[in-house]
Structure formats: structure tokens, C-alpha cells
Amino acid sequence: MTQPPAPILITGASQRVGLHCALRLLEAGHPVIVSYRSERPGLQTLRERGAVTLFADFSSEASILAFIGELKTHTDSLRAIVHNASAWLKEPAGDEAQAFTQMFSVHMLAPYLINLHCAPLLERSSPADIVHISDDVTRKGSSNHIAYCASKAGLDSLTLSFAARYAPHIKVNAIAPALVLFNEGDDAAYRAKALAKSVMGVAPGSEAIYQGLRYLLQSPCVTGTTLTVNGGRHLK
Numbered sequence: 001m002t003q004p005p006a007p008i009l010i011t012g013a014s015q016r017v018g019l020h021c022a023l024r025l026l027e028a029g030h031p032v033i034v035s036y037r038s039e040r041p042g043l044q045t046l047r048e049r050g051a052v053t054l055f056a057d058f059s060s061e062a063s064i065l066a067f068i069g070e071l072k073t074h075t076d077s078l079r080a081i082v083h084n085a086s087a088w089l090k091e092p093a094g095d096e097a098q099a100f101t102q103m104f105s106v107h108m109l110a111p112y113l114i115n116l117h118c119a120p121l122l123e124r125s126s127p128a129d130i131v132h133i134s135d136d137v138t139r140k141g142s143s144n145h146i147a148y149c150a151s152k153a154g155l156d157s158l159t160l161s162f163a164a165r166y167a168p169h170i171k172v173n174a175i176a177p178a179l180v181l182f183n184e185g186d187d188a189a190y191r192a193k194a195l196a197k198s199v200m201g202v203a204p205g206s207e208a209i210y211q212g213l214r215y216l217l218q219s220p221c222v223t224g225t226t227l228t229v230n231g232g233r234h235l236k
């Protein structure tokens, strides 16, 4: 009897980039498990199309471990893990440590613990991948979002270390987007300023990240690499 294909886990996939990638992977025939923190309309669509949706709060060690425990009751194998969940928090004076700790927990502690505890699940799939969704801002730092940038830079470091540890069986790579999608409420001046930061001057949308993800999943030999999707920001 043939085994059903191992699912792909995408974290924080109730909306925007994660939701788009989950829907595209389902369309391509992959079983998908998503984590979500807030109940949002996109989750219903995912459920109707066969995705497993699991609540996850990555704000503490205990809640990350609780998610991993729950995940393991749903599957004993994984084709890939896509660490997409992210918090882009302000760092308000007097409350910086809280913001730093939150972003450290989502961008570093959760991927670190999930990668460690789920390696046996990935080992049951061939090929097997981990993809970290980082941020192009780590290339140059950010005077406004120091904690966000530092925690995403830590994620870049996890890419290198896990790629070395898990080779050759599990490939570990990152995608570093710059502007992908605007947030509701971004005004015209903000949009113009953000678009002007790259030579291409585009907000490419979630499909650009999905294309990168497909490439990494299909590649037979790319590991420990960060795929930059930044419209040529480094050229300006």
C-alpha cells in the first residue's frame, strides 16, 4: 500500500503571504498543515480545500512546545516546514524589552524549537526542506526597527546552522523579501517612499514568495542559501 504524501507545514498562514502559499501548495496537490493564532476568513477556505489548521501561539517556550505536541498528533512525517509567522512590532520607549522578547520568540525561538523537535518527521520524507522567511532588511540594519531586524538576522543565522546540521537529508534555506505587500492603512506617501527604495519599484505580491518557495523545494542541491526577493533594493 502506498503511503499518502507527507504534508507541508506553514506557520502563520491565516492571511497574506502564508495563506497564498498554502492555497497554491494545495492547488499543486500537496497536503498542507497551517498554524494560525487568530481566526480569520482565509482559514475557512483552507479547511474547505483540505488543509489541517492548528492554533499556535509562538510567544513563549511553553506555547511553542504545546503546538509541536499538537502537530505530532496529526502527522508523523513532514515534507517541509515553512517558517512564515512574523511580528512587526513597534518598539515603544519604556516597553522595548517586551517587543524584543516577542519578536525573538516568533522569529527565532519558534523556528529553533520546531526545527529541533520536528527533524524526525522531516527525516521520514525524501526530499525534505526547511524554509525560513526572513527579511531583506537584515542586509543593512534598521534604525527604526532594531529588534525586528535583529531577530530576523538571528533567523538568518539559524538557516546556516541548521543547514550544516541537517545535511544531506534536509535542505535548509531562507527567502528574504523586501516589500511584498502593503498593509491596510499605508498611505500614499508611505507607499511612494517604500516603492522608491528599489530599482524595480514594485510591491510584487505573495506570488513572488511562492515562486521562490517552489524553487527551493524543487532544487536538488541548494542548501544554506538565502534567496533575496527585493526588487533590487541593494542596487540603490
Ligand SMILES: NC(=O)c1ccc[n+]([C@@H]2O[C@H](COP(=O)([O-])OP(=O)(O)OC[C@H]3O[C@@H](n4cnc5c(N)ncnc54)[C@H](OP(=O)(O)O)[C@@H]3O)[C@@H](O)[C@H]2O)c1
Residues within 6 Å of the ligand: 011, 012, 013, 014, 015, 016, 017, 018, 036, 037, 038, 039, 056, 057, 058, 059, 083, 084, 085, 086, 087, 088, 106, 133, 134, 135, 136, 176, 177, 178, 179, 180, 181, 182
Ligand atoms: N509583507 C511584506 O511586505 C514583507 C516584507 C518583508 C518580509 N516579509 C516576511 O514575509 C512573511 C510573510 O509576511 P506577511 O506580511 O504575510 O506576514 P504577516 O501577515 O504580518 O504575519 C504572518 C502571521 O504571523 C502570525 N503571528 C504573529 N505573531 C505570532 C505569534 N506570536 N504566534 C503565532 N503566530 C504569530 C500572525 O498570525 P494571526 O494573524 O493568526 O494572528 C500573522 O497572520 C513574514 O515572515 C514577514 O516577516 C514580509
